[in-house]
Amino acid sequence: MRITRRSVLPVAAGGLLAPGLLAAAPVSQPEHSGNAKARLGVTENPFGPSPAARRAIIASVAEAPYYPHNEAALRQKIAAQEGLTQDQVTLSSGSLDALTLLTVAIAAGGRVLAPRPTYSTHLAYAARQGIETDWINLRPDHHIDLDAMLAAIGPQTRMVYLCNPNNPTGLRPDPEQLRTFCIAAARKVPVLVDEAYFELAPDPHRQSMGSLVREGHDVIVTRTFSKVYGLAGLRIAYTLAQPQRIRQLNARITTSRNQAGLAAAQACLGDAAYLSGAIAYLKQCREMIYRICEANGLRYLKSDGTFVYIDCGMPAADLQARLAALSVEVRLFEGDAYRNWMRVGTATPDELAYFGKVLPTALGA
Numbered sequence: 001m002r003i004t005r006r007s008v009l010p011v012a013a014g015g016l017l018a019p020g021l022l023a024a025a026p027v028s029q030p031e032h033s034g035n036a037k038a039r040l041g042v043t044e045n046p047f048g049p050s051p052a053a054r055r056a057i058i059a060s061v062a063e064a065p066y067y068p069h070n071e072a073a074l075r076q077k078i079a080a081q082e083g084l085t086q087d088q089v090t091l092s093s094g095s096l097d098a099l100t101l102l103t104v105a106i107a108a109g110g111r112v113l114a115p116r117p118t119y120s121t122h123l124a125y126a127a128r129q130g131i132e133t134d135w136i137n138l139r140p141d142h143h144i145d146l147d148a149m150l151a152a153i154g155p156q157t158r159m160v161y162l163c164n165p166n167n168p169t170g171l172r173p174d175p176e177q178l179r180t181f182c183i184a185a186a187r188k189v190p191v192l193v194d195e196a197y198f199e200l201a202p203d204p205h206r207q208s209m210g211s212l213v214r215e216g217h218d219v220i221v222t223r224t225f226s227k228v229y230g231l232a233g234l235r236i237a238y239t240l241a242q243p244q245r246i247r248q249l250n251a252r253i254t255t256s257r258n259q260a261g262l263a264a265a266q267a268c269l270g271d272a273a274y275l276s277g278a279i280a281y282l283k284q285c286r287e288m289i290y291r292i293c294e295a296n297g298l299r300y301l302k303s304d305g306t307f308v309y310i311d312c313g314m315p316a317a318d319l320q321a322r323l324a325a326l327s328v329e330v331r332l333f334e335g336d337a338y339r340n341w342m343r344v345g346t347a348t349p350d351e352l353a354y355f356g357k358v359l360p361t362a363l364g365a
């Protein structure tokens with residue numbers, strides 16, 4: 001089957017979007033800033049900020065000379081959305097900052113427990129501070145092995161980290177099983193649940209572990225405006241946790257948020273019309289990747305993230321090098337079981353169409 005943009009994706013590239021998405025689509029497709037023709041190693045959402053967020057960013061220029069003292073409004077809005085008190089919510093400059101500071105604070109003198117592969121930038125930082133991670137391989141069906149993780153919590157374990165949906169697989173644990181796991185694990189050590197792709201899940205509040213924060217468990221949930229909300233460049237995110245954990249995090253945060261990020265986040269949080277447009281865009285990009293895989297006989301996992309994990313059928317490092325020679329960037333993750341797998345980001349239709357065009361060459365080379 002020949003893959004064309006028209007055949008697989010009703011979202012047109014080059015500045016136009018399908019009519020259904022037009023109302024929500026704020027601007028033309030951005031040009032990516034890197035040198036590669038297809039930057040598929042990243043997880044941002046090129047659909048970009050909502051129209052209201054764009055207006056708020058422009059209006060925030062008037063506040064640019066001043067340090068921000070207006071974080072309370074966004075915190076209040078998040079607390080109301082989550083049914084939490086304000087002392088159970090804090091903001092950070094991207095969720096990576098919160099993940100890193102919490103990991104280092106909580107796991108000092110001990111070890112972290114995490115699935116592999118998973119998002120691990122903060123765990124790599126912690127390792128540089130002498131805090132090592134014990135890795136638990138995914139199950140053969142590529143899901144997080146919650147039973148093995150619970151059994152692995154030992155005297156040295158200070159914190160459990162997991163990501164829902166997991167990056168790079170894009171798979172979500174069953175919410176009831178995850179809930180049971182988190183409650184049991186949190187009796188022993190704090191559980192940090194990274195919900196960077198929260199908004200993309202069907203019925204996100206049912207999938208989220210935010211309810212466990214409401215119920216008083218030592219569960220910490222991080223979420224970000226970087227992914228579905230299209231604000232990665234403005235570095236704004238939030239954490240939900242018990243007040244003691246929020247104080248622990250706040251005590252380590254070194255600087256305030258930025259005016260534009262605060263204003264944009266306040267303007268777009270929970271904007272249902274925008275979210276449905278952004279989610280439709282990302283889903284269609286994922287579908288486009290699925291079709292490309294199918295056309296090339298590659299196995300893939302159906303994802304709830306802004307990326308798709310693909311079995312290359314050959315050492316992924318080799319295919320990555322061949323793709324790089326064709327100006328396509330992809331991401332690989334640690335873990336022996338996944339040496340043949342690469343993660344492809346949803347990117348833009350133009351980038352995906354280019355990927356679809358050159359992949360047969362890379363596979364056949």
Ligand SMILES: Cc1ncc(COP(=O)(O)O)c(C=O)c1O
Pocket residue numbers: 043093094095096097119163167194196223224225226232235236237
């Ligand atoms: C699972 C996960 N968590 C956290 C982050 C960090 O995002 P940010 O710091 O922009 O909120 C990322 C970014 O790629 C991610 O994939």
